[in-house]
Amino acid sequence: MKINIKKPVGIVTLLCAFTAPQVSALSLEDLAKRLDALEKQNKLLMSENNQLREAVALTNDKVEAAVSATETIAESTSGIQKLANFADKTSIGGYGELHYNNLSGKGGASDKDEIDFHRFVLFFGHEFTDNIRFFSEIELEHSLVKDTDDGSNGGEVELEQAYIDFDLNEQHTARAGLFLLPVGIINETHEPPTFYGTERNPIEKNIIPATWWAAGAGAHGELGAGFSYDAYVHSGLSVSDSFSVRSGRQKVSKAKANDPAATVRLKYTGVPGLELAVSAQHQQNMGQGLVAGLDSGNLIETHAIWSTGPFTLKALYAAWDIDGSAVKAAGADQQKGFYVEPSYKLSEQLGIFARFNQWDNKAGSNSGSAENSEKEQWDFGVNYWPHEDVVIKADYQYQNNDDGKDQNGLNIGLGYQF
Amino acid sequence: MKRILLFSAVFFFQTAIAKGVYQTPEAFLETTFGGNIPTMSTIWLNKEKKKVISEFLQHSPTFIRVKYWQQGSKTAWILNEIGKSKPITVGIVIESSNVQQLKVLTFRESRGWEVKHDFFTRQFDNITLDENQQLSSPIDGISGATLSVRALKKMARIALYLEQQL
Known part of the structure; x- marks a missing residue:
């Protein structure tokens, strides 16, 4: 509160009016002295107040400067990275998963009682300019790679992605290098906290076959109204005379490149919670021209994901149609499978799921080695996320394979991403 | 062949605007307040606010203050x-404590582009915080865009x- 003391006479009059009995005991000289003292004190306070105002203004300036500096550093991916312009454009991430399988084999199938750090993955990305980016993924599988006398070892070190994206404009991006093929649900997005089940589903593993990468070039982008596309020409499979598609992945390691392949995908995500996609791939020669009776092949994959509130339903179908007399004789000219997976999130941290999988890698025949080749697997389980990027999984798998060789039991997993 | 080249040129080079910027903060505020933008205000994160926001983000915030613009019961916030x-x-x-609009101003992630579209952000209209400080209605996610969806919900x-x- 500001007190106007510039008119001492007025104040004296005022004081006299209210304190007449006391004033009578004081002389006017005493009052004048007291007023002088008050005036002096007031001047001192005003001077101090001005100094404080200046100090506060200066402090505000300092705070503003400090906050701006703090925020500038904090706005980079990491404060330390900001120290170097190069590091500011480089990002690091990763994921990993530890699995425990306790499966009992029956009908001739083996038991599986195993603990395995299945995947340890690191991502490195770098932004050369706003329109040219590099992305890579390097993976250590099964925790160990060692030199052994007989050439066998426990794991693999794999370069799963190493590509450069060139933005052509706001909607379209060209891609070249080594990249994951746009097929299925988990081939491109397979960080453990993003899916249910300790092990990946057997359809995408044995039919598609995920994780599946190749070297090549192409483009991806948006078409408007919720539609997007991917289109690539890339290195092909090199399937042996066992006709196992999964074993035909060359992983871009001195890969035979006699016959290329092409993959296209059309995806619709124009409604929140809904994804519809169809992928098609043509392999010019499934065996790179090295296997008699094995010619071209076509893969069709389609899937749907519907999420509403805590409920999600996933369904996927994939099928190969392969030409060639030998592959046809083995019944492997048709390889197909599907799965359906409903899940429900009881809370932000807890979700339950069930999945039915059916697949056949020799669906083209019902005789010889192709007899009783159809496989079925049920999975039931739970995911618990103690943090949004950390997951603990437990599930039970029950197989009902036509050949009677089943592995049933418990899987437990720990996964993370960052 | 000429037709293919012409189609490719139109298809790939149809736009040339700044990559990833869909609306500038100035344009957003202009639209929100009808050209009469109020003075910017600042809210500082004290210990309590920092704790709550850390729980939302699942990590410590990289900012110590948040700027906002207020006109009556309407406020506008720009967050990253x-x-x-x-x-x-x-x-x-x-x-009045309800989201009137959520608009993606800048998006530079290589995946999850769906979140920038109105068909996704419309889900935030009229949403508020419940007693547990969760969003009052579920936001349906997008497969492959989990992290982008999560970021928008946090903001x-x-x-x-x-x-x-x-």
């Missing part, structure tokens, strides 16, 4: 959060929470 590796900038308009919660603190 990293999706997978790049910051996503959103503008959020709140009217909506922060804006709603800070608006309650004014």
Whole structure:
């Protein structure tokens, strides 16, 4: 509160009016002295107040400067990275998963009682300019790679992605290098906290076959109204005379490149919670021209994901149609499978799921080695996320394979991403 | 052949605007307040606010203050959060503790582009915070865009929470 003391006479009059009995005991000289003292004190306070105002203004300036500096550093991916312009454009991430399988084999199938750090993955990305980016993924599988006398070892070190994206404009991006093929649900997005089940589903593993990468070039982008596309020409499979598609992945390691392949995908995500996609791939020669009776092949994959509130339903179908007399004789000219997976999130941290999988890698025949080749697997389980990027999984798998060789039991997993 | 080249040229080079910027903060505020933008205000994160926001983000905030613009019961907030590796900038308009609009202003992630479209952000309209400081209605996610969706939900919660603190 500001007190106007510039008119001492007025104040004296005022004081006299209210304190007449006391004033009578004081002389006017005493009052004048007291007023002088008050005036002096007031001047001192005003001077101090001005100094404080200046100090506060200066402090505000300092705070503003400090906050701006703090925020500038904090706005980079990491404060330390900001120290170097190069590091500011480089990002690091990763994921990993530890699995425990306790499966009992029956009908001739083996038991599986195993603990395995299945995947340890690191991502490195770098932004050369706003329109040219590099992305890579390097993976250590099964925790160990060692030199052994007989050439066998426990794991693999794999370069799963190493590509450069060139933005052509706001909607379209060209891609070249080594990249994951746009097929299925988990081939491109397979960080453990993003899916249910300790092990990946057997359809995408044995039919598609995920994780599946190749070297090549192409483009991806948006078409408007919720539609997007991917289109690539890339290195092909090199399937042996066992006709196992999964074993035909060359992983871009001195890969035979006699016959290329092409993959296209059309995806619709124009409604929140809904994804519809169809992928098609043509392999010019499934065996790179090295296997008699094995010619071209076509893969069709389609899937749907519907999420509403805590409920999600996933369904996927994939099928190969392969030409060639030998592959046809083995019944492997048709390889197909599907799965359906409903899940429900009881809370932000807890979700339950069930999945039915059916697949056949020799669906083209019902005789010889192709007899009783159809496989079925049920999975039931739970995911618990103690943090949004950390997951603990437990599930039970029950197989009902036509050949009677089943592995049933418990899987437990720990996964993370960052 | 000429037709193919012409089609390719139109298809790939049809636009030439700044990559990833869908609306500038100035344009967002201009639209929100009809050309009469109020003076910018600042809310500082004290210990309590920092704790709450850390819980929303699941990590410590990289900012110590948040700027906002207020006109009557309407406030506008501009926030950033990293999706997978790049910051996503959103503008959020709140009217009487309800989200009136959530708009993605900048998006530079290589995946999860769906979140920038109105068909996704419309889900935030009229949303508020419940007694557990969660969004009052579920936001349906997008497969493959989990991290971007998550970032937008976090920013909506922060804006709603800070608006309650004014």
